Amino acid sequence: MNNKLKASPIIKNVLSQEISILILLCLLKTVNLHSINSDDCCSSPWNQHQENMKKILAILCGGLSEEAYLSRRSGELICSELNTGTYELFILDWQQDGTVIESQCNKPTLTARTHKSILHCFADFTGDGVINLLHAETENCGQIQGLLELADIPCTGNGLTPSVIGMDKILTKHCFRDLGIPTPGELHFQTGGKESFEAIITKLESTSLHYPLMAKPVKGGSSIGIHHIPDKDALMQCLGTLPEVPYFLEQFISGADYGVGVFATHSHPDPVILPIARIDFQGTFFDASIKYDDTYRVTFPTDTSPKLAAAMRKAALEVHQFIGFNGFSRCDFIVRDDDFFGLEVNTHPGMSSYSIIPNMVQHAGLSLGSFFTQMIDDLLNESRG
Numbered sequence: 001m002n003n004k005l006k007a008s009p010i011i012k013n014v015l016s017q018e019i020s021i022l023i024l025l026c027l028l029k030t031v032n033l034h035s036i037n038s039d040d041c042c043s044s045p046w047n048q049h050q051e052n053m054k055k056i057l058a059i060l061c062g063g064l065s066e067e068a069y070l071s072r073r074s075g076e077l078i079c080s081e082l083n084t085g086t087y088e089l090f091i092l093d094w095q096q097d098g099t100v101i102e103s104q105c106n107k108p109t110l111t112a113r114t115h116k117s118i119l120h121c122f123a124d125f126t127g128d129g130v131i132n133l134l135h136a137e138t139e140n141c142g143q144i145q146g147l148l149e150l151a152d153i154p155c156t157g158n159g160l161t162p163s164v165i166g167m168d169k170i171l172t173k174h175c176f177r178d179l180g181i182p183t184p185g186e187l188h189f190q191t192g193g194k195e196s197f198e199a200i201i202t203k204l205e206s207t208s209l210h211y212p213l214m215a216k217p218v219k220g221g222s223s224i225g226i227h228h229i230p231d232k233d234a235l236m237q238c239l240g241t242l243p244e245v246p247y248f249l250e251q252f253i254s255g256a257d258y259g260v261g262v263f264a265t266h267s268h269p270d271p272v273i274l275p276i277a278r279i280d281f282q283g284t285f286f287d288a289s290i291k292y293d294d295t296y297r298v299t300f301p302t303d304t305s306p307k308l309a310a311a312m313r314k315a316a317l318e319v320h321q322f323i324g325f326n327g328f329s330r331c332d333f334i335v336r337d338d339d340f341f342g343l344e345v346n347t348h349p350g351m352s353s354y355s356i357i358p359n360m361v362q363h364a365g366l367s368l369g370s371f372f373t374q375m376i377d378d379l380l381n382e383s384r385g
Contacts (some may be wrong), residue, residue, distance in 0.1 A: 192244030
């Protein structure tokens, strides 16, 4: 299969605009990056240990979003998985106030220092690469990836273009449709007074959508900002509470939540399709509070029909290759009877002990550390290239 993105005209138009903006933003930031006085960075551990033959890697976690807690959990687990003496590992913990706390992996009080910003942090970075464990829109819709690419700092995981597409649920749904993968119908609308409630209702009534519905932000993760809309009154009430960001209404489909993980990198292109997981929880949908409180279970049902399981595995692999992911991706599906519907793709899945991908890896009898070792190999090959 051709791994290059064969985007529809809608995707190409939207994507070209987004990428142009992101690249311009990254260029501006990169100019600022090299003009920063690096005195406060020159004593960083990666500058002190150049005589060490070990590869020096920074685990980037935290962030400015509400998903920072999940990112830090991921950082803790991956630090533990990789802390075998093979690498010199450091944590870069991006704080809500914009500063970055740097410490040695598993030794948080050793060599700890604080950088003024993410730009100061990377102003004098001479390590071998970054293990990106950030989550959410602010961190992973392309800006950080573009910044690191333009600053010539190798980074694990998905780059700018796949991150832009995967973090945008509307672009992802267009990809599903281009691949022939069923996905619930949707209606995009503007918040913050850009469209009146009446105009939104009128547009909705001209479509085939019907209650119940879901209201979702176009970008973002961990179900933050998502609302279940049982009727028109609930929609009117919901519209008055939404933040001023792009939103869409999606047809609600009652069913079970499934996920399929795929792993492949540029250096290790043979894909690994992880065991199909079902996410069990109490509630109408898999909302942010359930994820935050960890009141869900990742299960691996044995009664899924072979035909359905094969179709979901095929769909997840096609999405991974179509968008051009590098590392992990996870497609989320709703299953109703023997039908499945693509909801979204996770470009930077959580890597905590509670998260879905690590549970898949464990169920398969594999090592999460071995997957990250492959991602590091890919990163190091990139830096040598």
